[in-house]
Amino acid sequence: MSDPQNILGTRDASFLLGKCTSGTPDKATSTAKNGWMQRVTEQIDNLSKNYHDGDVDQLYLRLQKIGIAALDAFLQSNVTGPPLHWKPAECIFPPHVANDPEKLRSIRRALIQDLSVDGEAVYQLIPNIELFCLAKCVLNHPASVAPESGPDYVDGCWARVTVNFWHQKLLTENASSLQQIIYEDLDHLEQHLRNHSAKEDASRLVQKATIHTQHGFDQKAREYLQRATEITGLDFVLTGRLGKRTKFQENEISQLVVLAKSADAKILGTTPVPTNSIDEISADIRKVAFKPDELDLNDDTLLESIAFSETKANFPSANESNISRSLATLDPSNQPNLQPLDSIILLSYASSITNTSPSDGLTREETLPYATRVLQDKCTNWQVYTQALLVRSRIEGYRSRTIERGVLQLQALVDQVIVETTPNPSANTSALPSIQVQDDAGTSSFLPRPKSSESAPAKERLAYIHQLASPTRWELEAELASRWVSLGGLRTALEIYERLQMWAEVALCWAANDREDKAKRILRQQLYTTKATEEFQQPRASMDDEEISIEHLTVERTPLPADAPRLFCILGDLEKSPAMYEKAWEVSSHRYARAQRSLGKYFFSQGDLQRADDAYAKSLRVNALSHSTWFSLGCVRLQSENWAGAVDAFGRAIQIEDKDAESWSNMAAALIQLPADANSTEADANRQSPNDDSVAADGDDEDVSSKPKTDPQKRIRSAFVALKRAAALKRESYRIWQNLLNVAVKLSPPPYSDIIIAQTRLIDLRSNIEGEKCVDVEVMEGLLAHLIAVSPSSRSPSENEDPGKINSNGNTSTTGSRLGFRNMLITLIQQKITPLITTSRRLHLLVAKLSLHLQLPAAALEAYEKAWRCTLNTAGWENGTDEETETKWKDVVDATLELVDAYDSLGERVKEGGNEGDLVEKGWGFKARSAVRGVLGRGKEVWQESEGFERLYWRLKDLKGDK
Numbered sequence: 001m002s003d004p005q006n007i008l009g010t011r012d013a014s015f016l017l018g019k020c021t022s023g024t025p026d027k028a029t030s031t032a033k034n035g036w037m038q039r040v041t042e043q044i045d046n047l048s049k050n051y052h053d054g055d056v057d058q059l060y061l062r063l064q065k066i067g068i069a070a071l072d073a074f075l076q077s078n079v080t081g082p083p084l085h086w087k088p089a090e091c092i093f094p095p096h097v098a099n100d101p102e103k104l105r106s107i108r109r110a111l112i113q114d115l116s117v118d119g120e121a122v123y124q125l126i127p128n129i130e131l132f133c134l135a136k137c138v139l140n141h142p143a144s145v146a147p148e149s150g151p152d153y154v155d156g157c158w159a160r161v162t163v164n165f166w167h168q169k170l171l172t173e174n175a176s177s178l179q180q181i182i183y184e185d186l187d188h189l190e191q192h193l194r195n196h197s198a199k200e201d202a203s204r205l206v207q208k209a210t211i212h213t214q215h216g217f218d219q220k221a222r223e224y225l226q227r228a229t230e231i232t233g234l235d236f237v238l239t240g241r242l243g244k245r246t247k248f249q250e251n252e253i254s255q256l257v258v259l260a261k262s263a264d265a266k267i268l269g270t271t272p273v274p275t276n277s278i279d280e281i282s283a284d285i286r287k288v289a290f291k292p293d294e295l296d297l298n299d300d301t302l303l304e305s306i307a308f309s310e311t312k313a314n315f316p317s318a319n320e321s322n323i324s325r326s327l328a329t330l331d332p333s334n335q336p337n338l339q340p341l342d343s344i345i346l347l348s349y350a351s352s353i354t355n356t357s358p359s360d361g362l363t364r365e366e367t368l369p370y371a372t373r374v375l376q377d378k379c380t381n382w383q384v385y386t387q388a389l390l391v392r393s394r395i396e397g398y399r400s401r402t403i404e405r406g407v408l409q410l411q412a413l414v415d416q417v418i419v420e421t422t423p424n425p426s427a428n429t430s431a432l433p434s435i436q437v438q439d440d441a442g443t444s445s446f447l448p449r450p451k452s453s454e455s456a457p458a459k460e461r462l463a464y465i466h467q468l469a470s471p472t473r474w475e476l477e478a479e480l481a482s483r484w485v486s487l488g489g490l491r492t493a494l495e496i497y498e499r500l501q502m503w504a505e506v507a508l509c510w511a512a513n514d515r516e517d518k519a520k521r522i523l524r525q526q527l528y529t530t531k532a533t534e535e536f537q538q539p540r541a542s543m544d545d546e547e548i549s550i551e552h553l554t555v556e557r558t559p560l561p562a563d564a565p566r567l568f569c570i571l572g573d574l575e576k577s578p579a580m581y582e583k584a585w586e587v588s589s590h591r592y593a594r595a596q597r598s599l600g601k602y603f604f605s606q607g608d609l610q611r612a613d614d615a616y617a618k619s620l621r622v623n624a625l626s627h628s629t630w631f632s633l634g635c636v637r638l639q640s641e642n643w644a645g646a647v648d649a650f651g652r653a654i655q656i657e658d659k660d661a662e663s664w665s666n667m668a669a670a671l672i673q674l675p676a677d678a679n680s681t682e683a684d685a686n687r688q689s690p691n692d693d694s695v696a697a698d699g700d701d702e703d704v705s706s707k708p709k710t711d712p713q714k715r716i717r718s719a720f721v722a723l724k725r726a727a728a729l730k731r732e733s734y735r736i737w738q739n740l741l742n743v744a745v746k747l748s749p750p751p752y753s754d755i756i757i758a759q760t761r762l763i764d765l766r767s768n769i770e771g772e773k774c775v776d777v778e779v780m781e782g783l784l785a786h787l788i789a790v791s792p793s794s795r796s797p798s799e800n801e802d803p804g805k806i807n808s809n810g811n812t813s814t815t816g817s818r819l820g821f822r823n824m825l826i827t828l829i830q831q832k833i834t835p836l837i838t839t840s841r842r843l844h845l846l847v848a849k850l851s852l853h854l855q856l857p858a859a860a861l862e863a864y865e866k867a868w869r870c871t872l873n874t875a876g877w878e879n880g881t882d883e884e885t886e887t888k889w890k891d892v893v894d895a896t897l898e899l900v901d902a903y904d905s906l907g908e909r910v911k912e913g914g915n916e917g918d919l920v921e922k923g924w925g926f927k928a929r930s931a932v933r934g935v936l937g938r939g940k941e942v943w944q945e946s947e948g949f950e951r952l953y954w955r956l957k958d959l960k961g962d963k
Helices: 004-008 011-016 024-050 053-080 088-092 101-114 129-139 153-170 176-193 198-214 218-232 278-285 340-356 361-375 382-396 403-421 458-462 473-486 490-500 503-512 516-527 564-575 578-587 593-605 609-622 627-639 643-656 661-673 699-705 714-729 734-744 752-774 777-790 815-836 841-853 857-872 883-906 924-943 947-961
Strands: 235-246 253-261 302-308
Touching: 004 053, 004 088, 011 024, 011 053, 024 053, 024 101, 024 129, 053 129, 053 153, 053 403, 053 458, 088 129, 101 129, 129 153, 153 176, 153 198, 176 198, 198 218, 198 340, 218 340, 235 361, 253 302, 253 340, 253 361, 340 361, 340 382, 361 382, 382 403, 382 458, 403 473, 473 490, 473 503, 490 503, 503 516, 503 564, 516 564, 564 578, 564 593, 578 593, 593 609, 593 627, 609 627, 627 643, 627 661, 643 661, 661 714, 661 734, 714 734, 714 752, 734 752, 752 777, 752 815, 777 815, 777 841, 815 841, 841 857, 841 883, 857 883, 883 924, 883 947, 924 947
Parallel strands: none
Antiparallel strands: 235 253, 235 302
């Protein structure tokens, strides 16, 4: 890797920076505040004009070299280290600017402002920001990209994607306009990737996966990681092996482990590695292993690492379904070293799992083995090892036994990055806040500063920096502060945030500590002043200046800080003031999407649905890929009964994230409410069969029949499909299953098996809470009626019956589907519903009817008896004459007559499962007469003159006449 200082000192670089033209230094200084980046762009245009025709083809190579050198120097000074041995300001700016702290600070502040996109700002104290701005200007200029037909087109495009991606990472949140630019370039690059060597393709595919992960497209990221894995030949699997995790564990149990092995270059058949490539850098890494310090766990219970069993039983045969032959015999505790790119792939898989899964213990247990596998390597890339330590510390921060090492390891990484990116104090002109505790070199460090011979060179650290996308020094410190917040250490977090001058986070910490008054004062001190003529100056690090009243901070600062839109929104959250959201929207030139999201949330809470709809719509015009905003807009439209708009909003949310069960469920709710003629214009041209006899012979009738037919149940069918998807994604939501059941019964013909599955799932989820009330009696009665209508009566299943054959469409036109539906319904009633019944007469009658259909007379009679007892035990039927009591009396009469009829028809039948000749109920007549007498006796005082009493009386007369 060439020295960036030498490249930035070339004639072309000096011309771009305005150092080779007469009068340029003064002109550059005068235009710096008004647009230094614009000035550099103009100089590139002038440089293009000055090149001769024969040299134009080489211009893009020279520009790429300058831009990449500036970007590498910026990343070295802010992400990887070691410290730069030269001063970027002296290389970029004229001497009278570089040596004047005030002018230098003013120019850098202007550059920070210029990097804001869509209201999103970068960190206000980024060291050596001029390096990144130079790289941004050069690599985004068309002159730095070769013609598309040329062989170097891909390199220029990748350089532009890379610098724009780092710009995206520097912002507080992703900017939609910058995201659009990045993905437009990626689309152009897709067709060129196949023409490169395997190693180049793999590294760029991993970088592309990193870009997708940054923007939340984890499914796409995994697809590219899979392609990269196929190219590099990496063979890995997440599996289980016997081992011990604790010091006092006696029995070995299965432990999660990642088995991984890199492919040999000879096996891949790759071409010789070109010089000055990533692989050449990796060759030196194998000779001397430079690695960051890894802290020991030092726990009294947990082992430092899992002690895997060494028995042969722990090495399964190679024919295991999910493990290849090369991995089957690997020792989990002594695996071969991986290639650095393969290690990055494993870490990227871990990030993908974390982003798409709930933040729970199971997810962390699944991701930890990936980081552990990378840390096992004796020789690996410095930056890759650092990233693996970071991933592990993030995971360990949630377990009581490992939380101490997780925090200390993160602190060690923070100190390492600070030490490795901070130059000698005499050369530090970055205007970063100083740190109180210092070592001999003037910089704080949890561990001693490594010697130059103990530290990895810059070329090794930068080799895979674009694939790793490691966090910057201030991002790491902010993450450490956030970890302290999660642990309750608000004071420690405040000290870090205040030292970094991250005033938004400082205010949020105070607000979380029930000091909203101080949080408001801090925010207002950033945005307002008491003097109308005072220019914006960064407030001092200590924010204990409480003598200034909030009421006096009324004059808006000029200019406002770069992150003013975010500060206004946080202030609006604290003060519950929509005016602050409007101000954030205004100062961002109507580009800060969060301002309108906050307005939409505020108006929705106030019940102003129309204004909330408008606010969310404005936010989406800026950032159309915000899943949460589309979901919120759909909820607003559901509330306002804008069903078509809600369907559109939830549909867009599903397009962005198709695994959101709530979006699927809400879209189904909106589809159900659509007017019946909402889909009348949609045609189904293939509905009519070509041999349909209904097609008339004359031309007029043919025109009529050729008109597209509409499905009157299309919206219900669409809602049903959406709810099935929602239920599959969120199986524990009983509300989704209830909605699925309600929608399914509206279809014609109903999907019987899906109805049974939904009712079964509802019983599983709600039976412990609601008991028999979780059963939809009307639905079950309809299912049983259908079963009786289409299925023959039999005591036992048919020999050809296949219980596992289920038609999900509920089609009962074939014998197999009838049998599948029959078995599902019988199992549901007998095994799920029957144990739940306590007081429901209708459910007992349901069991009785099914028993009759199955030719089980004894079970049917028992169910009739239980149904009669449930009705008889209803309180209040024998007292009072009001309408409600009369209804209860009629139910008792009906239940009693049903029981008598059951005794009459079933008592003398042969009992199933008994000895030959055994009857269901020998004394059925006596039991029937006793039941009627009991009801007549209890109701005589009140209901003697009623019709029901008379019916029971004459039925008793009939029973007395029976022999």
